[in-house]
Amino acid sequence: MTIIKSAELATNDTAVTQDNMAALRSGDIASAAPGERPGLHGGAHSLHRQSPSTVRKLKEAAKTLLPDALFLSLLHHKCIGRYPNLIRPVTFNEKILQRNLHPDPRYIDLTDKLLVREYVARKIGDKHLIPLIAAPDAFTPDVFDALPDAFVMKANHGSSYVELVRNKSETSFEKLKKLADQWLRAEFYYVGRERHYRQIKARVFFEQLLLDQRGQIPADFKLHCFGGRPGRPIIYILVISDRFGNATHGDVYDIDWNHLDIAIGDYKRSAAPAPRPRHLQAVLDVAARLCEDFDYVRVDLYAPDDRVYFGELTFTPGAGVLPFTPDSVDYQWGKLLA
Structure with a gap:
């Protein structure tokens, strides 16, 4: 179990105990839908006679016994297909895992979707707040x-x-x-x-429920902003369309609105790019202002018609287990993140 050794070296979490190992033997860590806890799949034979709800509760309880670094290493392997290097992180996801384990104290208030409104109002004005x-x-x-x-x-x-x-x-x-x-x-x-x-x-x-002039829910602009250097940040734009409908797509663009051959997570690319937003520069300017205090942050914005509204700041997108297609993007973005 070399991964256990590397996880213990990379953090001061408690050591893996016999209870931890029992939890591991009872099933694999697996990814979950957003907002749900990742589950343990499979189970010990003695659990099969229990009701499904009891089995689920037992597996959830077992997972909480795992040290954070070990849990994340297993989850990364499940979602990305390899164990992460937590000692000398190279990829984007590995560096995000380090943020999970050692977050900047500023992340607390700026991740809180209510408290962050004060920061946004100071930076860009409350006209951009929903x-x-x-x-x-x-x-x-x-x-x-x-x-x-x-x-x-x-x-x-x-x-x-x-x-x-x-x-x-x-x-x-x-x-x-x-x-x-x-x-x-x-x-x-x-x-x-x-x-x-x-x-x-x-x-x-x-x-307030945001709607565009057609009465539709506006697309979700998730701008991955890499700063920490002189000049404008490097920005990649993930646009989630029809997020709450039956034809959800996720398309990645550069700042010139070139439709990139990249998929992030489970989102499928559209067959053709969306029309370039008339106020794309305003979207980029707002993101640049909100990211200027950080070496990396994902800035979520809504851009109905000619307006730009703030959604949230995310410092650990996908919790460090976010699949990229092609996988080389994980390494490319890792070079951008200090």
Whole structure:
């Protein structure tokens, strides 16, 4: 088990115990859908007689016994196909894994989707913030009754905690409260052991529903910004279209809107590039301002019509287990990240 040795050398986490090894033998670490904890697949024969919910709970409990570095090494192998070098990281994903384990203290407030609004307002002005409807201490019937007919419910402490409501009459307080409580109970840290998430106090909040002139949800611009050098940052733009529909695509462009032959994660490329946004330069300028204090950050923006709105800052995208096609991009981007 050379990977265990390398994981122990790369971190001060607790040593692998017999309980850890038992958890490993019970199944493999596997990737999970966004917002879910990665699961242990397979199981000891003695577990097969248990109910599925009991088996799942036992596997989840077993995973929490694994030291962070070991967990991430196994997850990286599962998702990327090789064990990471945590001592001398080379690839983009390996360097992101190091951020998971040793996050900059600034990541805590800037990853919090509510607290980051103050930073964004100082850097680029509050005109780029999606209007905040409510950020209550508790989600109550009175809060629900005061919401407009259309809104977005989010949680501040993780990824993919998003519920779009186009018509409040088609949902209910009880339905949204159940979902909000589910989010608030989730410890997002366990998804990818991104340690800065442990320090975020979970809250639910409500924003205005952004729509373009056609009444459609705008595309999600995820700008991978590599700074830490004189002049403009190096930026690659991942555009997620129809994110909440049935024809979701993810396309990567350079700053000149060349459609690159790159796929990130599970997103499929479109057959043809989207039209170049008329205000692409405004999008790039906003991203450049928001990334200037960091050697790397992913800046998420929305660009409906001629406007630019802030989404979030992400310092550990994919938790360091983000597949690239071709795989060489992992090494190329690794050279850009100090």
